[in-house]
Amino acid sequence: MKNLLLTLLVAIVACAAAFGVFYVLNDEPAMRRAAREGDAMAWLRAEFRLNDTQFAAIKKLHDDYGVVCGEHCAAIVGARKRSAPAAEIAALEKTCVDAMTAHFRRVAALMPPGEGARYLATVLPRVAGYEHTGAPNVRVTP
């Protein structure tokens, strides 16, 4: 009985060791760190394997787009506050979507070959259908 329990203990230790090794081998610490710190730019850099030059260029694009996004935000919020016609609000939202899509395509063009297409496949399906508050930024709350 003692030997059986000892064998079970050894099996459990082997199971735990295998779990730890394969967990570490399949983990992506940079990804989880980015999520924990709410840093979407760090995610972008790690996920799409950007080098320093590509990352700097994309960061500048994001900073520039932040200004455009703020203007769109102000226009949409202003139209809603004054209860503008639905067609006007829809037009403003369409302008926002078009600008955002164009921005994503510009970002994709700066990425390494193959990564740009993967980036677009990741972000474009997420363009609609979520709640958002606050000023435009690329930091997230975990």
Add this chain to the structure above:
Amino acid sequence: MTPPDSKDSLAPALADWRVAPPRNPQFRSAVWARLEGARGTPTWSSYVRGHATLVAGALALAVVLGAVTGREQARARVEAARGQLAASYVEGLDARNMRMP
């Protein structure tokens, strides 16, 4: 007195004599079991030797189970983080549904 031809007839008979005992796959474990039975409580190493197939199978199963679980858990966590970051990244650049602070 030995007849002179008896040695000559024995030699070929001995040369042709072959012993072919039936093979017993359980022989080794049976020997260990008998040894341990005579000794009392077996040590773990002798227990393992006596149940080699069972112990090896249990260890292999444990390693595979741990490896698969570890891999799946790590991938699930990474995927969750990836999805959260991608969604938040897009949200952060979308002026729709935004409220001015």
